[in-house]
Amino acid sequence: MQLWKDHEQRWGVQLLHRNGVLWMAATEDDQFERSSLPLLREAGISYEELSVGEMARRWPQINFEGVRWGIFEPEGGFLRARFACQMVMNGFLAEGGEFKQTAVLPDGLENGCRDGLTLSNGSKLTADKYVFACGPWLGKLFPETIGNLVRATKQEVFFFGPPAGDDRFSEANLPVWADHRERFIYGMPTSDGRGFKVADDTRGPEFHPTSGDRTVSPDGAKLAREYLGFRFPGMKNAPLIEARVCQYENTPDDHFIIDRHPQTENVWIVGGGSGHGFKHGPALGEMVAELVMEEKDPDPLFRLNRFAKT
Numbered sequence: 001m002q003l004w005k006d007h008e009q010r011w012g013v014q015l016l017h018r019n020g021v022l023w024m025a026a027t028e029d030d031q032f033e034r035s036s037l038p039l040l041r042e043a044g045i046s047y048e049e050l051s052v053g054e055m056a057r058r059w060p061q062i063n064f065e066g067v068r069w070g071i072f073e074p075e076g077g078f079l080r081a082r083f084a085c086q087m088v089m090n091g092f093l094a095e096g097g098e099f100k101q102t103a104v105l106p107d108g109l110e111n112g113c114r115d116g117l118t119l120s121n122g123s124k125l126t127a128d129k130y131v132f133a134c135g136p137w138l139g140k141l142f143p144e145t146i147g148n149l150v151r152a153t154k155q156e157v158f159f160f161g162p163p164a165g166d167d168r169f170s171e172a173n174l175p176v177w178a179d180h181r182e183r184f185i186y187g188m189p190t191s192d193g194r195g196f197k198v199a200d201d202t203r204g205p206e207f208h209p210t211s212g213d214r215t216v217s218p219d220g221a222k223l224a225r226e227y228l229g230f231r232f233p234g235m236k237n238a239p240l241i242e243a244r245v246c247q248y249e250n251t252p253d254d255h256f257i258i259d260r261h262p263q264t265e266n267v268w269i270v271g272g273g274s275g276h277g278f279k280h281g282p283a284l285g286e287m288v289a290e291l292v293m294e295e296k297d298p299d300p301l302f303r304l305n306r307f308a309k310t
């Protein structure tokens with residue numbers, strides 16, 4: 001959080017919209033929220049524990065049926081992911097970095113990069129050290145070292161248009177929300193002219209990040225619409241104005257992979273965000289830069305050999 005704030009100041013832009021995050025704990029099972037409280041306290045993150053009555057008073061546009069209580073994190077919010085990536089790129093170029101849009105061919109990567117990398121435009125790239133942060137594609141580039149340790153799943157995201165002139169579902173009036181029931185549904189209010197987001201965090205079917213079909217399923221669309229009408233009655237007949245398919249890049253324990261290639265000292269593999277990697281970007285960047293430049297060893301939590309033990 002501190003690094004996001006630092007970068008906002010440094011670049012004079014807003015990356016994080018601080019409209020708060022509301023976690024709705026289900027009447028049947030509130031284990032996730034219950035066990036989050038001591039961790040929030042320990043980390044010094046401000047939060048309020050709210051009764052259903054209090055939540056209904058603050059956010060009358062939400063139907064709290066099936067909710068027992070809630071956690072509101074006033075300093076939370078949502079990140080402008082695409083814009084943040086563009087800002088990183090601009091910052092990198094401004095500091096003298098060079099960007100090339102080309103792909104590394106996977107041939108021979110597992111055997112070391114002694115002769116440099118072969119790029120899809122036919123050229124070569126040689127460096128003292130290499131960092132591969134290729135998200136869901138990591139297993140394709142390193143089939144032996146990573147293979148199925150990074151498993152891509154299909155995730156569907158829906159955006160609905162609120163009724164004309166109705167601002168109850170905008171970021172000024174609604175926080176980001178998460179609803180733990182049989183499925184973990186979450187979303188965010190409208191912002192920047194985008195629709196009201198509804199998404200299901202449940203891991204979808206396995207997905208090929210290059211050739212997978214990027215159209216949403218009828219079942220996913222039905223579930224999102226039913227949920228929307230139930231939890232946000234004012235959005236019941238809202239039109240679906242945008243839908244996206246993207247992929248999570250899951251590791252077996254949902255933790256990152258940050259390690260040297262087991263056979264090649266100067267090749268680093270970084271990834272495995274497992275659906276929660278973006279917010280960690282600045283911290284991860286700082287950590288990886290230090291490991292690579294100062295030849296340090298990564299935290300055992302992130303090392304590849306943890307999978308050999310299980």
Ligand SMILES: Cc1cc2nc3c(=O)[nH]c(=O)nc-3n(C[C@H](O)[C@H](O)[C@H](O)COP(=O)(O)OP(=O)(O)OC[C@H]3O[C@@H](n4cnc5c(N)ncnc54)[C@H](O)[C@@H]3O)c2cc1C
Nearest residue numbers: 103104133134135137155246247248273275276277278279
């Ligand atoms: C629907 C959805 C919701 C999410 N919600 C959240 C959230 O709420 N909070 C959160 O923190 N995170 C969230 N995430 C996860 C987050 O987006 C990812 O963990 C994060 O973007 C991973 O970053 P990365 O840089 O490791 O990989 P990516 O962003 O996937 O980047 C990998 C890059 O590698 C490039 N590449 C691949 N192969 C090659 C090659 N051969 N040569 C050169 N380049 C190559 C790709 O083009 C790509 O640019 C969500 C993800 C999804 C899909």
